[in-house]
Amino acid sequence: MFYLNGFICTAIFFSITQSCFAQIITWNDNIPSALQPFQNNPQLLASYTQNNIFIYPHPNTKTNVPTLKSNSQPSVSFTSAALIVPANVQQVAKTLTDFNQYVGLFPTLKSAKTLEQSGNIIKMKYQVSIPTPIPVLNFNEDVTLQHQIKSNSIASLAIDSPIPYGVGKFEWFALDDHRTLITLTQWGDLNQPKGFIFKKILNAIPEAKLGIPSSTNAFILESLRTRFIKQNVVALNSGQIPSPQLNEAQLAKIAQLSQNAQQPVSYLHVPTSMLYTHGRETMRFTTTYQFYKQSPQQLHKWLSPLAYQELFPRQVKKISTSPIQNQGQDANIQVNVGLGVINIPFAFKLYFNYPNTVENNFYANGGDLRFIKGKMVATELNQGSLFKITSSMKIDEKAPFLLRAMRSLPYHDVLPAVGGNTVFVQKIKTKI
Template sequence: MIARIKTKGIAMNPLTIIPLVIFLGFAQQQSSAKIVAWNENIPSSLKPFQNNVQTLANLTQDNILIYAQIPQKTSIPTLKTNSAPTVKFTSSAILIPANTQEVQKLLLDYQHYVGLFPTLKTAKITEQTANISQVKYKVSIPTPIPVLNFNENVTIQHQLGQNSLASLVIDAPIPYAVGKFEWFRVNDQKTLLTLTQWGDLNQPKGFIFSKILNAIPEVKLGIPSGSNAFILESIKRKFSNNKVNNLQPGQFPVLALNAEQLEKILELSRTTSHPFSFVLPQTSVPYTHGREKMRFSTTYQYFPQSNQQLQKWLKPSSYQSIFPRQIKKVTLADVNTQEQDAAFKVSVGLGVLNIPFDFKMHFNYPNANENIFYANGGDLKYLKGQTQLIPNNTGTLLKMTSAVKIDEKAPFLLRSMRSLPYHDMLPALGANAVFVQKTQKLK
């Protein structure tokens, strides 16, 4: 769900800003640190696919693929109380039209991360051995209010391994975080690049960041997906431009998945209890005034319940129970037996900050296991989505596809969010992940 944080002219979307924190962090004070002894114990992204590169590559296609791994122990030497915690990693994958040597060269060129990752301003190697480097980064995100600008530093320790680059956060407001790139040859001019990472969101530092997570704890459910997508999208754009697929009126992008792949998605979502997501290529969506480019994400979540038990979550009347802290009022108007209009009033308090958000949506119900929705008023002009319940012998696979785009004529506070990185991609992806996981927690 998108919201605007309102205070004398600033608008920020937590699901757009926070992914930057996980990868690069925002440290309050920074000094050079000595290299930390660390035997990285991060699972391979291929582990859920029986270490088969081609299986994951075939599933990834032209998309960004994001999935969770089962909980496992890892090594976090910066944790003083428990340096070997059991955590749940999130992995992601893309296919790059380049050989593995080119991909490795890019990932090891830390100083040229500037220009690769949006908002990153400087990168300086402060400590280095044969295969280990500590790098001090500076991140800058301007806002309409100077006191709320992000101009911070972070130090990350990078360790080169066999076709992998592991990273350990040394000092940042997300003080305990690790990640690992891996690259695999698909053919001479195609590489499967993956990223597996985890960050402790329960011990944040920094006033604004802590306030956001305390006021909107649901955001934590979307951060792993958003963080992985932010990083891989930046790298993907380095090697190729997003192709644009033209959609017809009422059409949604289609994932070409066979029965075996769909069963694998169901299995991974069931065993991890987490969503399995695709960030799809750019699309062109027809509107009455012309076409608009929009970025859809598709998220799958397994539920042990039958599809009949889940049908209530297709109705906007249930959304207030999913987001009781944010949605203050839902007003419904039946158009006919298969169509319904809904008006939502949302409010989130962050102490000195206030988040008001009003939007209107139209829902269509082609059958008992599906809804189609789109914005028809309020603060959002471009929002389209579809939710489907796919019955299975052991339960139901919920599939949600959505896209959100803020138009140039939106209210000022909301429109200012367009200056943030990937504002057309991360909110829908994060909202999908939050929605399906919140729903899963409700009986």
């Protein structure tokens, strides 16, 4: 069930890219560096990032948003993401500062035009287009960012758009002569949407707001991963799912990041393939961590499929489960996503296995989505619990039309788990 919000995050990824006023705005950004939680040490952040896309929150802080007239110094929650690419720092800098070449780099951008330039400050107008087989869900907007280039960073200010207020910053750091750490730190105001599609979606599924920051960062860094890293699919053995390779000290740091910001930390894993009856299927897994003050046993109820209806009462219409036998049970979950302009009904059929009282494993065994696999576990840590979800979901070619239409969206096999995991763990937080 927590995948459903990921569909929405896919559609509204570019939440901080905006449209246009004429003049360059005077702006001194105070966006925190992505290195800040890691002693300002690129090598330390790289040791957490590894071969994945690493997404993590910052505690609330004040920032400078001159376009926000009522409160130009709001307290906001930034989200950062990091990626290591096999390219030198000069190649990375050239790619990130060539704004006209963002077309082709980010799959939803159709055109880029320089509106104004003053020294290292450039105002760019982009056309963002996301066509779908359902015309009413098509997204077409002109958006504008004011980019301010420094020696190893680009700070960007949102001017006007369906999501009208936001700031973000790329940074890049040489790890050696052939590897560069790229980071993105950003915030966008999701509470004042102006666009028709955004308003409809966010009004119908307000929970989607919880997943957009992580999904946006994942979208942008996945685009960079695709540009710089050759496709290399890791073949998983039967029953295997990926997991971040973290030691005890690193897990404690992950828990601290989540606890301090009261938000989750996620890893988007490299592409993998899983063995099905028809052969191997490429799947993208995301692992998400959330710290809770409760003990693992107190989180037991959220491992049951029946919990989805309590967490998502507007979308989950009915759940039926079989009795638990041999530590496992079947679950049929009826879902209806109402977007105001269209309804999308579908059914999950999942099998859940419970190795113990604080862990489950699940996979699709029918229903409208054939390719679902994941695991949840709660571990005792720092007078509380570190809750971990690893999951992957892929819309197959035989899915019902309204779901299959989502295959036209960029990274439809990547973003649902990123956004869905993030929404799921934060919904639990509101219930405990």
